[in-house]
Amino acid sequence: MSDRKEFRDLSTPEEAHEAIASLSLTPPPESVPLDAARGRVLAERVDATIDVPGFDRASMDGYAVRGRDTFGADESDPVVLDLVGAVHAGEAPDVTVEPGTCAEISTGAVLPPGADAVVMVERTDDLGGAIEIRTAVAPGDSVMLAGADIAAGSRALGPGTRITPREIGLLSALGVDEVPVHGAPTVGIVSTGDELVRPGDELDSSRGEIYDVNSQTIAAGVAEAGGEPVLYPHAGDDYEEMERLLRDAADECDLVLSSGSTSASAVDVIYRVIEERGELLLHGVAVKPGKPMLVGRLDSAETPSAYVGLPGYPVSALTIFRTFVAPAIRRAAGRSEPRTATMTGEFAVRERYSEGRLRLMPVGLVERVGTDEPLVYPVDKGSGATTSLVEADGIVEVHPDTEYIAAGETVTVTLFSPDVRVPRLLGVGEDDPLLSRLLDRVDAPRYLPVGSREGTRRLRDGAPDVAVVAGPSEREVDSEELGAWTREWGLVVSDPLDGLADLVDRDLRFVNRDRAAGLRATFDAALAALADDRGSSRAALAEQIDGYDLTVKAHESPARAVRSGKADAGLGLRATAETLGLDFVSLGYERVALLAAPGRADKPAVGELVDALADSADDRALLPGYDVV
Incomplete structure (x- = not known):
């Protein structure tokens, strides 16, 4: 049995900052x-x-003159000066302005000897060999002097x-x-894990492979902070390979960042590499997310290289990087801390927390009508959910002693960037292809496809403006229906079959939708009706379906499983089947409703969504099985 490394006593966030500050990662100028x-x-x-400029130059087109020659000139009593030549930009003057004379001059041209002012061309008339001046100028007028x-x-x-x-x-x-x-610190980035594949390479999901999110994400963060990222090949969970890559990076970079293999798992061995080939200063920080963090030094060909080990989950890795590592890179690059963008808002829901660690809670924002302060809601799908990176707008720091944040409490949000734009509309609920098209016509929307059941719950809690719900529901929610449409649903299949009864009676592989989806509730209702006809129960029929409990979240996922040969049938929509070129067995039409939270129907962004639905004829024509009711 492999040895399991236990976390040492967790360091405080302040100690983590001090440990990183003690590292030397500043390159020479x-x-x-x-x-x-x-x-x-x-x-x-x-x-x-x-x-x-390196010379006295004209700041406009006109005539170079001696200022004293124009004294007293005006529209009713102009002065006339002899024209002795012209000076253009980029050439040396070959004329001298003597008393009683002038020279034509272009913007940016060298002021000729003798001249000390320029009269704009609009205040002159060309008399043919002489120029009538209708305004007086003082020395220096319309001239930029050398060194000005x-x-x-x-x-x-x-x-x-x-x-x-x-x-x-x-x-x-x-x-x-x-x-x-200032020199830009070079930062070597090593992602660990046998399951990682670089974006663009072939992915084998059957082996549990996933695309590497952290390498490119952290590299972008390094560049933004002023460093020069250097991506190294993936390190698997093999000690020797990990050691080789980290030592190569230490020889070539001022700072080495790894992601993954930092926790207390038996296969997370990177801390052993640091202990045996360098110096481990810190292992574990009392912060959530991001507890499994490492700080140390790695031996190299010259001086030891600074090292920080980030957690493997993308949200944790980016949070720890932004909080602890990016400031150190900015200091090394000579950059000042960026302008901190903060915003206060009203917390939408009651959030319990009592873990004894500083929590850096990702939150989303949504615009509220009549106030500059947005509504704030937690975005916590778990550290492994990459969509949290874009669904959140900032961080709320929750002190370790906090037991809960109350609904309606004012909180301070540290925005991910001063450029963050608060969404004008927050919607939740069913995943639906028509809805995706409608949202394209709303300015700055955010939609979370959490399913009809969860969407109804969140609408009741008060954060979203709207919820899109489909299928039968046992829960009542205080809301206003703003519109509805129907969509044809049924079974997406690889080979023809005779309705729902065939799915139950034949030995077919099936992919279902998750319980939060309204489409799943509609399917279960149809299965219950078939059970009644047979004098059986829905549970009994469900047991006969191979894969009934194999569920996926997105509306296209069952159909894609059918197309890949992993299933014979999947719960889906006619529109999806035709998009993917698959056969479809219709089981009926399902109603999808757009609901507004109390007091939100008059919100301008909600109105834009309602208008988009009213004007959706072209979209429905492109989506077979859709109609507005």
């Missing part, structure tokens, strides 16, 4: 070409070595300045082609 400097941070001051923008010897940009297009413009004006910047 470097010079980069100007065209590669955007987003980098200046390591030292840049002084101007030239005047900008920035003078040679002056401080142009200071250390710590993040280079944006504005700074690149100034550096270009100064003729700077290489920029001294």
Whole structure:
């Protein structure tokens, strides 16, 4: 039996920050070409070595004059000056403006000798060899003097300045082609686990393979924080291979990040690599999600490399990265902490919590009419659910001593980004292809396909604006029906069969929908009716169906199982069967209703959804078996 590593005493979040701060991951400064400097941070001051502009230049089209020659000129009493030539941008003047003369001049051109002002062309008339001036100008008018923008010897940009297009413009004006910047820490990323496959490669679900979410997610986070991500091949759960990859990364990078293999499982061996080939500073943090976190150092060819082990579940990995690792990368890259975007809102439901750890609770937001404060609701599908990454808008920190957050309580949300836009509509309920099309016509919606049963419950709790429910329901909910449609349902099959009775009587493999789906409730009602006709029970007939308890969540999943040969029949819709090119046995029509929570029917975004349903004729024409009622 394999040895199982128990967690040491969990460190506090403060101790985790201190452990990471003790690591050395700051590279030396470097010079980069100007065209590669955007987003980098200046390591030292840049002084101007030239005047900008380097000459007195005209700031508009007109005539270069001596200001004193125009004194007293106006519309009723203009002065006339002899025209002695012209000066255009990019050429040296070949004329001199003497008293009583002027020279035509273009915007940006060098002011010719003798001139000290420019009269705009709109205040002049060309008399043929002479120019009538109808306004007086003072010396310096419409002229940018040499060094007026920035003078040679002056401080142009200071250390710590993040280079944006504005700074690149100034550096270009100064003729700077290489920029001294803080080095970007190189961060090696190693995802562990025999089950991982890189996106784009062939996936074998029969072996339990899953696509690697963490490598690209964390790499994007590293780049956003100012580091240079380096992706390494996957490490399996083999000690020697894991050791080799981590040592390669340590030799080549300032910081090594791994994800997975950090918990107390017998196969999670990465902590052993760190203990035996480096120094383990921390194993386990009192935070949720993300308890199985490692901090240490890895031996390398030169100085030890900093190391942080992230949990394997994507939500946990990204949460720990954002909270503990990204700040360290920003410091190493010379970047300041980004502007923290926070928002207060009203918590929608009562949420119990009493685990003695700091909880970084993912939450979603939804706009409320009549107030700037949104409604806040928890988004917690478990750390392994990647959709939590996009369904949440930020984090609410829940103190370890908190027993619960009350419905209606004001909470502070730390947004994932200042660019987060609060959804205008939150819908929950049945997974439906017509609904997906309708939502495309609503500005900034969010829809959670949790099924009709769960959608009804959440509507009762008060967070969503609308719920879409299908099939028979035993639960009453206070709501307003805004519209409804019907969809043809039945069995998606690989070979023809004779209705529901055939499914029960023949030895067929079946894929069902989960109990939260309204379509499942409709199917169970039909099965109960068949049982009554036979003098039996629904449970007895269900036992005769091979795969009745094999359930999936999405409306296309049973049909895809049929198409792949994993099943002979699946519960589904005619629209899905025809989309996937499969046969279909109709069992009837199911009603789908759009319900609004009390007081939400007048919300503008809800109105957009209702209007989309009213105008859905083209969509229904593309979805066989659909009609509005």
